[in-house]
Amino acid sequence: MMSDTTTVQSTAVVDVAKRVNWFMPHRVIMMLVAAGLVILAATTMRWDWIPQYQNQLLVGIGRTLALLFSSAIVGMLFAIPLGLAQVTGPRPLGWLAAGFCGIIRGTPLLLQLWLLYYGLGSILAANPDFRKEYPEIFYYIRQAWPYGFLALMLSFAAYEGEVMRGAFKGVPRGELEAAKSYGMGRWTMFRRIWLPRALHRALPTLTGDTVLQLKSTPLVATITVVDAYGVISKVRQATYLTYEPLLLLALIYMILTGIMVVAFRYFENMVPSKR
Amino acid sequence: MYEALTALSDLSVLAFEPPGWGAVLLAGLINSMYIAFGGYALGMVIGLLGASGKLYGGVVTRDLLEVYTTVVRAVPELVLILILYYAGTEALNAVLIRIGIGQVDISGLVAGIVVIGVVLGAYLTEVIRGAIKAVPGGEIEAGRSYGMGPFQIFRRIIFPAMLPHALPGLGNYWLTTTKDTALLAVVGFTELTLATRQAAGATKHYMTFFLAAGAIYLTVSILSGIVIKIIEARFGRGLVRPT
Numbered sequence: 001m002m003s004d005t006t007t008v009q010s011t012a013v014v015d016v017a018k019r020v021n022w023f024m025p026h027r028v029i030m031m032l033v034a035a036g037l038v039i040l041a042a043t044t045m046r047w048d049w050i051p052q053y054q055n056q057l058l059v060g061i062g063r064t065l066a067l068l069f070s071s072a073i074v075g076m077l078f079a080i081p082l083g084l085a086q087v088t089g090p091r092p093l094g095w096l097a098a099g100f101c102g103i104i105r106g107t108p109l110l111l112q113l114w115l116l117y118y119g120l121g122s123i124l125a126a127n128p129d130f131r132k133e134y135p136e137i138f139y140y141i142r143q144a145w146p147y148g149f150l151a152l153m154l155s156f157a158a159y160e161g162e163v164m165r166g167a168f169k170g171v172p173r174g175e176l177e178a179a180k181s182y183g184m185g186r187w188t189m190f191r192r193i194w195l196p197r198a199l200h201r202a203l204p205t206l207t208g209d210t211v212l213q214l215k216s217t218p219l220v221a222t223i224t225v226v227d228a229y230g231v232i233s234k235v236r237q238a239t240y241l242t243y244e245p246l247l248l249l250a251l252i253y254m255i256l257t258g259i260m261v262v263a264f265r266y267f268e269n270m271v272p273s274k275r
Numbered sequence: 276m277y278e279a280l281t282a283l284s285d286l287s288v289l290a291f292e293p294p295g296w297g298a299v300l301l302a303g304l305i306n307s308m309y310i311a312f313g314g315y316a317l318g319m320v321i322g323l324l325g326a327s328g329k330l331y332g333g334v335v336t337r338d339l340l341e342v343y344t345t346v347v348r349a350v351p352e353l354v355l356i357l358i359l360y361y362a363g364t365e366a367l368n369a370v371l372i373r374i375g376i377g378q379v380d381i382s383g384l385v386a387g388i389v390v391i392g393v394v395l396g397a398y399l400t401e402v403i404r405g406a407i408k409a410v411p412g413g414e415i416e417a418g419r420s421y422g423m424g425p426f427q428i429f430r431r432i433i434f435p436a437m438l439p440h441a442l443p444g445l446g447n448y449w450l451t452t453t454k455d456t457a458l459l460a461v462v463g464f465t466e467l468t469l470a471t472r473q474a475a476g477a478t479k480h481y482m483t484f485f486l487a488a489g490a491i492y493l494t495v496s497i498l499s500g501i502v503i504k505i506i507e508a509r510f511g512r513g514l515v516r517p518t
Binding site: 024026027030102103105106107108109110111112114115118119120122123214215216217218219222229242243246247249250253254257258 | 334335338339346349350351352353354355357358361362365450454455456457458460461468471472475481482485486488489492493496497
């Protein structure tokens, strides 16, 4: 995540070196040990609960991914104006954006989640007038996932707002001046030059932060949203098993992270980059 | 809605004397800070050892450390905390019983520090590794040509020279750590977030308490930010920064 500035050529060299070294004797031994541990875990630990819970688990993983992508996409839509307001907006608007980012980034996500669910949620749900006037909205307010989505979305918006602030600032002045000298209006300039160049610069950080966002999603289980982590918590309560469900959960997150890293690298390579 | 707002303006629930819950929040904050400082110190030790191992260790050490950093950074902190907190203490007791020492009761504080330290160690390993790599090779060769041993070179050259490169990352992860201590609320350790929830549940003043705790966390992170700036200025002297 950190060394994304290496050129294509040097990464290619590293790849070749890795391929040559992959089957060194100690690595073969380590792989055998790892395989042995997996076999030991598969044979001596209890996994008989999996068939009973596999459907719930798949639904839970789907819910995790739905929360991840919806909160990241909507959060990103908020992050762009948050970053822009701090770079070019009117002063008070910039302060407001900076304050929002600072407050969200300075407090734990778990606390924000509980504030929204237990605090705001209880106030809204306890309001009889609101219940009568907007029964459709009230239906959602009684559920937990809107609060989970809101907390995750605000958190992503604040962190990426900072990233976008840096990215908007980092676009070379000359490119914007060139656009201006071509007679582009402010909106055209933003749409054609500033935003695409900023997004391009922010791309490596954005992909890394989306992985971090995946790792924040299990917190929603603490407000009764049954995601992948929530299903595993249910399994642990029902079976009194300590290790097995948690190990499977760790494996699930490792696989999801792995898939995301590979997919993002593929998309990053598709974007032509010449800096 | 109106009642909720009037409840919010009733700050007597935050008083320090027993009908108020201020003392409970303060005790929670102190617990959070113990965990944050302890976990950060442990994470620094693991990070320094891990970075040294990754850069100067043998092939086996390097691969084992790679597995450690990759796995820890791919699994959510909450899941790692559960695994280390429950499974870790259980496994430790199983080993202790096997070798005949018998069961020990691990306090939540120690378990929390170890859990945060082990997780943080993986991130700091990468931060410190990158910083050490930024130290020019010539400086290390100069130390060697003066007849310094490897430990002397590390203490006198590598460590002070890598510090300005590592400080931004170290500062960021300090802020992350203060917030990650909140996750211990999920395993039932009474730090600030759990103390807040207990106080809120007992008094039904949810908004007041969660906003108060948010203000406390924010104060901690703002003060930390100021201290980090001072430290960076102090150790970053003479470093040419790209503007």
